[in-house]
Amino acid sequence: MIAETGQFTLVLALIVAIVQGTLPLAGSVKNNIRLMALGSTSATSLFLCVLVSFGCLIQAFIVSDFSVFNVAQNSHTQKPLLYKISGVWGNHEGSMLLWVTILTLFGASVAAFGKNLPESLKARVLSIQGLISASFISFILFTSNPFLRLDPAPVEGQGLNPILQDPGLAFHPPFLYIGYVGFSIVFSFAVAALIEGRIDPAWARWVRPWTLAAWCSLTIGIALGSWWAYYELGWGGWWFWDPVENASLIPWLIGTALLHSAIVVEKRDALKSWTILLAILTFSMSLLGTFLVRSGILTSVHTFATDPERGVFILLLLILISGSALILYALRASLILPGGVFSPISREAALIFNNLLLTTGAAVVLLGTLYPLLLDALYGAKVSVGPPFYNATFLPIMAPVLVACVIGSMLRWKRADLAGVLGRLKVATLTALLVVLTIIWATGSGDVLVALALGVSAWIIIGTMVQVSERINLFKFPLSKSLSRARNLPRAFWGMVISHSALGILVIGITISSAWRVEFIKLMKAGDTVSAGGYTLTFAGTLPIVGPNYTGIQGQFRVERNGKEITVLLPEKRSYPAERNRTTEAGILSTISGDLYTVLGEMSENGEWSTRIYFNPMINWIWIGAILMAFGGLISLTDRRLHIRLLEKFSKEANGNAA
Amino acid sequence: MNRLFILFTALILCSPTIKAVEPEEVLRDPKLEERARALSKGLRCLVCQNQSIDDSDANLARDLRILVREKLKSGDSDEEIIKYVVSRYGDFVLLKPPLNKSTFILWMGPVIIFIFGLIMVLFYMMRMRHAKKAIPLTEEEKNRLTSIRELR
Amino acid sequence: MRNAVIIPICTLLSLVGIFGLYLWQIGTGQKSLNHLPSTLINKPAPRFNLPPINRGGKGFSTKMLRGNVSLVNIWASWCIPCRVEHPYLMKLAQDGFSIYGINYKDDPKNANTFLKVLGNPYRAVGADHSGLTSIDWGVYGYPETFIVDSNGYIRYRHVGPLSETDLSNTIQPILKRLEN
Numbered sequence: 001m002i003a004e005t006g007q008f009t010l011v012l013a014l015i016v017a018i019v020q021g022t023l024p025l026a027g028s029v030k031n032n033i034r035l036m037a038l039g040s041t042s043a044t045s046l047f048l049c050v051l052v053s054f055g056c057l058i059q060a061f062i063v064s065d066f067s068v069f070n071v072a073q074n075s076h077t078q079k080p081l082l083y084k085i086s087g088v089w090g091n092h093e094g095s096m097l098l099w100v101t102i103l104t105l106f107g108a109s110v111a112a113f114g115k116n117l118p119e120s121l122k123a124r125v126l127s128i129q130g131l132i133s134a135s136f137i138s139f140i141l142f143t144s145n146p147f148l149r150l151d152p153a154p155v156e157g158q159g160l161n162p163i164l165q166d167p168g169l170a171f172h173p174p175f176l177y178i179g180y181v182g183f184s185i186v187f188s189f190a191v192a193a194l195i196e197g198r199i200d201p202a203w204a205r206w207v208r209p210w211t212l213a214a215w216c217s218l219t220i221g222i223a224l225g226s227w228w229a230y231y232e233l234g235w236g237g238w239w240f241w242d243p244v245e246n247a248s249l250i251p252w253l254i255g256t257a258l259l260h261s262a263i264v265v266e267k268r269d270a271l272k273s274w275t276i277l278l279a280i281l282t283f284s285m286s287l288l289g290t291f292l293v294r295s296g297i298l299t300s301v302h303t304f305a306t307d308p309e310r311g312v313f314i315l316l317l318l319i320l321i322s323g324s325a326l327i328l329y330a331l332r333a334s335l336i337l338p339g340g341v342f343s344p345i346s347r348e349a350a351l352i353f354n355n356l357l358l359t360t361g362a363a364v365v366l367l368g369t370l371y372p373l374l375l376d377a378l379y380g381a382k383v384s385v386g387p388p389f390y391n392a393t394f395l396p397i398m399a400p401v402l403v404a405c406v407i408g409s410m411l412r413w414k415r416a417d418l419a420g421v422l423g424r425l426k427v428a429t430l431t432a433l434l435v436v437l438t439i440i441w442a443t444g445s446g447d448v449l450v451a452l453a454l455g456v457s458a459w460i461i462i463g464t465m466v467q468v469s470e471r472i473n474l475f476k477f478p479l480s481k482s483l484s485r486a487r488n489l490p491r492a493f494w495g496m497v498i499s500h501s502a503l504g505i506l507v508i509g510i511t512i513s514s515a516w517r518v519e520f521i522k523l524m525k526a527g528d529t530v531s532a533g534g535y536t537l538t539f540a541g542t543l544p545i546v547g548p549n550y551t552g553i554q555g556q557f558r559v560e561r562n563g564k565e566i567t568v569l570l571p572e573k574r575s576y577p578a579e580r581n582r583t584t585e586a587g588i589l590s591t592i593s594g595d596l597y598t599v600l601g602e603m604s605e606n607g608e609w610s611t612r613i614y615f616n617p618m619i620n621w622i623w624i625g626a627i628l629m630a631f632g633g634l635i636s637l638t639d640r641r642l643h644i645r646l647l648e649k650f651s652k653e654a655n656g657n658a659a
Numbered sequence: 660m661n662r663l664f665i666l667f668t669a670l671i672l673c674s675p676t677i678k679a680v681e682p683e684e685v686l687r688d689p690k691l692e693e694r695a696r697a698l699s700k701g702l703r704c705l706v707c708q709n710q711s712i713d714d715s716d717a718n719l720a721r722d723l724r725i726l727v728r729e730k731l732k733s734g735d736s737d738e739e740i741i742k743y744v745v746s747r748y749g750d751f752v753l754l755k756p757p758l759n760k761s762t763f764i765l766w767m768g769p770v771i772i773f774i775f776g777l778i779m780v781l782f783y784m785m786r787m788r789h790a791k792k793a794i795p796l797t798e799e800e801k802n803r804l805t806s807i808r809e810l811r
Numbered sequence: 812m813r814n815a816v817i818i819p820i821c822t823l824l825s826l827v828g829i830f831g832l833y834l835w836q837i838g839t840g841q842k843s844l845n846h847l848p849s850t851l852i853n854k855p856a857p858r859f860n861l862p863p864i865n866r867g868g869k870g871f872s873t874k875m876l877r878g879n880v881s882l883v884n885i886w887a888s889w890c891i892p893c894r895v896e897h898p899y900l901m902k903l904a905q906d907g908f909s910i911y912g913i914n915y916k917d918d919p920k921n922a923n924t925f926l927k928v929l930g931n932p933y934r935a936v937g938a939d940h941s942g943l944t945s946i947d948w949g950v951y952g953y954p955e956t957f958i959v960d961s962n963g964y965i966r967y968r969h970v971g972p973l974s975e976t977d978l979s980n981t982i983q984p985i986l987k988r989l990e991n
Contacts, residue, residue, distance in 0.1 A: 201807050242709050269804075277819065284823070297833060308838045315834070319827055326823060330816040344784055352783075356776045364769045370826070371765045377833040381761050382847055384703045386711070386754025393769040523682040601681065610682045705847065705951040718916065719951055722942035729943075747949040749850045779815065 003068045006056030007147040010097075013049035013104070014137045016042050020107070020130025024123035036119050039126035040111035046133060047101075047108035054088075054101045057146050061088050067153035070094060070146040076159035076578045078549040086170035087160045092294060092310075093146035095173060099290075100136050102174070102181045106210075107133065110185060117206060124192035125185070132184055135317050143310045159579035162550065168228035176221030176248060180286035182214025183255060187283035187325065190276045194328050197335040199276060204266035207279070209637055211262060215255045216633035222248050223626035234584040234599050236517070236614045238622065241387045246369040247289030253362035254282045257355045264351050268413055269339035271352070276336070278355070280329060284322035285362070291318055297373060343415040350408030354401060361397045365390070402456045402507060405500055406463030424470065428463035432456065453511040460504035464497050495636025502628035509621025513594075518615040523608040533594050533615030536560045537569070542600070542609065550574040555600035555609065559589055571600040595619050684724055691731045698727050698737055702744060703754050711754055849949055849957075849968040856883070856959050857947035861937025864919045871911050871937030876963045880989045881909040882982075883957040884933070885945055887917045888925035890953045896972035897929050903978070904932035908986055912936035915945050915953060958982070960989045 020042035027035025057070070061084050066072040074091045075084055089095040107129040114122050140146070163169075189207045193199040225245070230238035239245065258278040264271040291297075295311025342348040368385045375381045406428065410421045422429070436455035440448060469475070471493065472485040518532050526541040540556040552574035559566050569587030576582070589596040594617035601610030686692040699713035704720040712720035712727075723744070730740045744752055756762045836842035851857075860872040876883070884900060886893040904910050912933040914922050919938060926933075939945050948957065951970070958967040967985050969977060 200803065202803075237714060240709055277816075281819070288826075291830070295830075295834065297830065297837075308834045311830075311834045315827060315830055319823075322823055323820070323827075326820045330820055333816050338787070341787055349784070352780055356773075356780055360769070360773045360776055363772045367765065367768045367772075371762075373833060374829055375761060376842060377829050377836060379761065380842065380848075382749065382751040383756050383762060383765075384709070384751050384754055385756055385765065386701075386703060386709055388701060388755030389765070392755075393766075397769065397773065521682050521685055604683070718942070719946075722946055725941070726943060726946055746850060747946060748951065749847065751847055 002056045002060045002063075002065060003147040003149060006053045006060070007145070009049045009053040009056070010137060010141060010147070013046055013053060013100075014134060014141060016046045016049055017104075017130050017134035017137055020046055021127050021134050022130075023127075024130075025127035028120040028123040028127070031120070033119065036123035039123045039130075040114075042130065043104070043107040043111040043126050046130070047104040050097075050101050050104045050133075050137075054097050057094060057097055058085055058088050061085060061094075064157060065153075066155070066157050067149055067151070068146075069148040069150040072150050072154050072157045074160055075157040076549065077156060078578060079160065079165065080548050082167065082170055083160060083165045086164075089173045090160050090164045090169075093140070093144045095177075096136070096140050096144050096294075097146055098174065099177050099181060100133065100140060102177050103129075103133055103136060103184060106181060106185050110210075114206075121189075121192055121196065121206075124195055125188045128188040128191050129184065132188070132321060135320060139310075139313050139317060143313050156578070159549075159576065162574065162576040162579050162581050162583045163232055165549075165576075166228060166232055168224055168232070172221060172224040172228060174221075175217050175224060179214050179216075179218025179221050179248075179255075180251060180289070182210060182217060183251065183279075183283040183286055185210040186214065186258070186279045190279035191325050191328060193276060194325075194332045197332055199265070199272045199336055201266050201269050204262045204275070208262055208266065211255070211259055212633050212637045215252075215259055216630040216637070218248065218252050218255060219626055219630040219633065222252060223623050223630070226626075227623050230619070231586055231588055232583070234586050234612075236586075236597050236616055236619075238619070241368070241385075241390050243369050244289075244293055246365050247292050250362045250365050250369075251282055251285040251289060253358050253365070254278060254285055257358040257362075258282050260351050260358075261355050264348050265339075268342065268348055270342065270348055272339055273333045273336045274355070276333070277329060278359075280322065280325045284318070284325070285366075287314070287318050287322060291315060292369070340414070342413070345411070345418050346416045347408065347411040347413045350404060350411050353404055354408060357397055357401045357404075361394055361401075364393050364397060368393070399456070402460055402503065405503065406460055406467075409496060409500065410463075410467055425463050425466060428459050428466055431462045432459035447515060450511055450515045453507060457504040457507040457511070460507070461501050464500045464504070468497055491639035492636045495632045495634075495639070497632070498635060499629045499632030502625045502632060504625075505621050505628060506625030509618050509623075509625055513616045513619035513622065516617050518617075520611075520613040522611055522613070523604060524611045525608045530613050532613055533596060533617065534561060535566070535589075535596055535615070537596070537598070537613060539609070539611065540568070542603075545572065547574065549578060550576045553600065555587070555598070555611070557587060557598050557613075559596060569596065569598045571598045573600055590620060592620060593618060681721070684721075684728065686728055686732070691728070694737060695724070695728050695731055698731075698740060699724055701741075701754050702727070703752050705748060705752060709754075846970055847951060849965070851949055851965045852968065854965060856957075856963050856965050857944070859937070859944045859947060861913065861939055861944060864914050864917070864922045864936050864938045869935050871913065871935045873963065875911065875935060876959050877961070879909055879961050880986055881911055881934075881959050882986075883911050883913060883948075883959055884954060885913045885915050885939075885948065885950050885956075886954045887915045888921040889917065890915075892972035893954045894929070896954055896974070897932075899973045899975065899978050900932040901930050903982070909934050913944060913948070914938045915950070916940060916942050956982075958985055958989065 020039060023035050024037075024039035024042075027033070027038065059065075060068045060071050061075050062081070064071065064075055064077045064084070066075075070091065070093050074094070075087050079087065087094075089098045107126060110117075110122070110125060110129065114125075117125070186207055189203065189210070193203055222245075225248070226238045229240070230236060258275065261271050261275045261278055265275050291311065291314040294314055295308065297311055340348070368389050371385050372383050375383050406425065407418070407421055410424065411418070432455040435458040436451045439451035439454055443450070468486075471489055472482040474482050476482075477485075520530050520532060522528075522530065524530075524539040526539055529536055529538045531537075536559070538558040538560070540558055543554045543556065545552050545554045552572050554570050554572045557569040557571070559569055567589055569589055571587035572585040574583045574585060584599055587598040587600075594615055597614040597616055599612040601612065603609050686695060696713060700711045702712045702723060704710045704712045704715035704717050704723075706717050706719055707715050710720075712723045726744075727740055730743070735743075741753070750757060750759075756765060758766050833842065856873055856876055858873045861870050863870045875881075882900075882903065900910060910932050912935070914936050916939065922936070922938070926936075937944070948955075949968075954972060956969040956973060957965055960966050966989060967981070969982065973982065
């Protein structure tokens with residue numbers, strides 16, 4: 001019954017989505033208020049339908065209903081509850097249903113929070129959202145139905161790949177999807193604006209919270225994914241330039257560009273046409289990523305089962321959704337009037353520079369990801385594009401972004417004084433230089449690039465702090481006055497401060513952990529010791545262990561610092577009988593100054609264990625930086641300019657004007 | 660049958676428990692070992708995806724690591740070793756694709772994209788300069804603008 | 812500048828075109844994601860001299876490839892697809908083609924049992940304990956089958972288990988062509 005209910009509500013959802021995709025749009029054309037109002041109602045009901053359907057699938061996984069093909073393929077009775085649930089999106093069909101659930105959730109949120117939007121704009125946005133939902137629901141129903149029955153039902157399921165049975169990976173896809181799908185709202189707003197032929201600062205303000213929310217979530221999703229890879233894959237790597245990782249990085253880069261260019265639209269009524277294009281591209285890149293992953297066209301560690309039929313379907317969706325939006329853009333972009341004028345040295349120009357670099361970076365990652373495929377399709381030649389390519393091309397493009405982000409955010413709108421800004425940044429410049437010289441001196445001139453990277457990080461962080469102290473007149477007035485000024489600064493400013501500093505922290509983490517990593521690959525027997533990162537590790541031997549759905553061997557490393565025992569690290573080798581698969585679990589001591597990372601290998605013939613011990617200095621700064629960056633976005637999201645009441649007042653005016 | 664093969668490679672040759680370099684493979688001479696690690700980082704594990712042989716525990720990756728070390732011990736230069744591996748597996752084995760006719764667009768692409776973008780930006784700025792006094796605001800737009808300013 | 816708006820459309824169209832082409836190529840079996848073309852086609856077979864898998868048997872060396880067209884099959888007893896293709900190798904052997912085996916990283920005992928139970932299609936089998944000979948052949952997946960002409964030049968490589976259709980569509984025609 002569960003599967004049938006799920007199936008039925010999904011079919012129902014398709015019908016509702018078609019209604020949502022057509023009637024409100026027709027209403028907006030004919031200026032029919034009743035048809036337009038249908039948008040909100042249908043968006044809410046659509047979400048409820050899909051939610052029920054998704055709930056049914058979760059229920060089927062929880063009760064291990066193996067008469068459902070998808071459950072039998074991907075679950076097992078002995079799996080812990082968390083992984084039974086996360087197993088729902090650990091496979092293609094279920095993850096598509098989660099995708100659509102989030103898509104419709106966003107639609108419903110526009111209906112709920114968008115009371116202040118002009119009626120016609122809202123109707124159009126919801127209609128486009130409905131059309132996207134309809135296409136993806138039909139994709140699920142026609143090519144990837146999770147509710148197919150299996151007869152006879154097997155007694156036991158085949159289980160979930162054990163490397164996916166992990167809390168980090170349980171939450172990674174939902175965040176990632178909220179990010180991808182969140183950009184669909186921005187996309188719908190962009191297309192609606194093109195249909196209306198008007199885009200103004202009010203539009204940018206409506207779009208901003210959605211962009212921010214999607215961007216924050218995508219940031220967290222990517223960070224979770226790389227954190228998972230770091231502790232689960234067992235050799236301390238955290239980013240592999242894997243096609244699937246790239247598929248999430250590309251929308252993130254373009255989304256970041258969008259976030260910044262939308263500010264120009266909002267404050268200066270300029271860059272409108274470009275912002276619209278970015279909004280379309282961001283979601284298109286999310287779709288492209290989905291296509292690349294789901295079609296199995298790029299083989300990758302992450303790929304679900306390959307299926308050309310699905311690939312063709314998603315390709316059609318890509319043409320339909322992105323293609324029509326781009327054609328609309330080509331036809332209507334000329335209607336968008338150029339807005340505010342500015343000089344080449346101004347905040348606007350700096351943000352254009354930022355956009356140029358971020359989109360170039362995205363294009364380079366896209367090129368590297370697709371190149372092997374293009375070459376094989378056109379010439380039948382095989383080539384690999386690995387990390388060395390990206391290090392040589394992507395990093396140089398990103399480096400100026402780091403330097404410029406401090407300067408850009410200090411420039412005035414319209415026309416600015418670059419020399420003046422650089423003068424105000426004297427402290428940051430000197431600190432950065434000092435950092436570079438100290439590191440070159442301390443490492444004996446070996447690591448110039450490392451020194452430069454750390455100098456740039458110092459520059460970002462100090463430069464951002466300079467901005468704060470200027471804004472609150474630190475040291476010029478009594479501290480209490482400065483603090484009260486700080487409280488009154490807009491949240492968007494604080495969001496920028498946090499996110500930019502977080503970028504500095506991220507770069508510090510990346511640089512130090514990759515440059516000064518210490519590694520021991522050793523055969524050890526009980527009693528052997530190793531010193532790494534100021535710790536002394538003593539191998540105390542191994543123990544057999546039994547988990548809920550696995551058995552394994554646990555190595556024990558006593559960790560001492562200054563003669564005192566701090567902790568015992570317990571790396572494991574697990575064997576999952578149901579899935580006939582094995583995993584290694586690293587034993588990690590995580591601190592702010594670095595991670596002690598231990599991996600247990602095989603036992604050799606003479607009873608020694610092959611072990612791998614790393615000290616990864618400051619590696620956690622990578623994820624702290626990424627999470628702080630997302631946190632900055634959230635702070636920005638709470639800016640009062642985006643508050644509903646103010647927007648309401650504002651939109652009434654807009655409505656009045658539109659009428 | 661092809662599917663079975665892929666499944667097989669995926670399961671057996673590239674099981675996700677990555678163990679990479681084993682202690683018994685490590686060379687005594689730290690300088691040679693360092694060269695071996697550097698070489699291994701640039702060679703692709705053919706049966707895995709986007710992993711170097713340094714990071715992979717696939718059988719073949721292990722064989723290749725040992726091969727690299729054997730050849731280093733017998734005094735081969737880095738270039739000779741890479742040339743040998745490429746002669747057996749083609750350019751595909753190099754994680755850093757060499758610059759040649761078929762990868763020209765890949766390597767030039769970033770520069771071309773950036774320069775193209777830069778030209779677009781310059782073009783935009785120039786046009787803006789010429790059209791400084793483009794279209795005056797309508798009364799309605801002026802009102803909207805003031806209301807926006809008030810909100811700030 | 813005005814016309815620049817068509818750039819994204821062109822990019823999208825060409826990408827979609829290439830994706831479509833690639834999906835079609837994969838669907839029709841012209842291209843495969845995991846198959847790497849051999850760099851040794853039309854080059855002499857690598858030089859090697861492998862010991863036998865059973866004491867007293869004969870090993871396998873490059874010299875044996877001279878004189879007649881032969882198949883070189885890289886296999887192991889632990890490799891499941893090798894079992895799948897085994898009947899087809901037997902069939903080729905019965906048809907009189909000469910097949911040689913390179914036994915990759917295998918326990919000689921298991922390898923011998925494998926041949927005893929399933930039949931031995933090989934004229935000679937060499938044991939490649941280190942796996943270095945297989946690397947010399949550019950092997951990356953198991954099993955792999957090479958066709959070597961009477962002058963000792965590699966003419967064709969098949970990656971993965973052989974099937975009925977592989978036999979009739981490619982292997983047998985190539986063998987026959989080379990023999991004439």
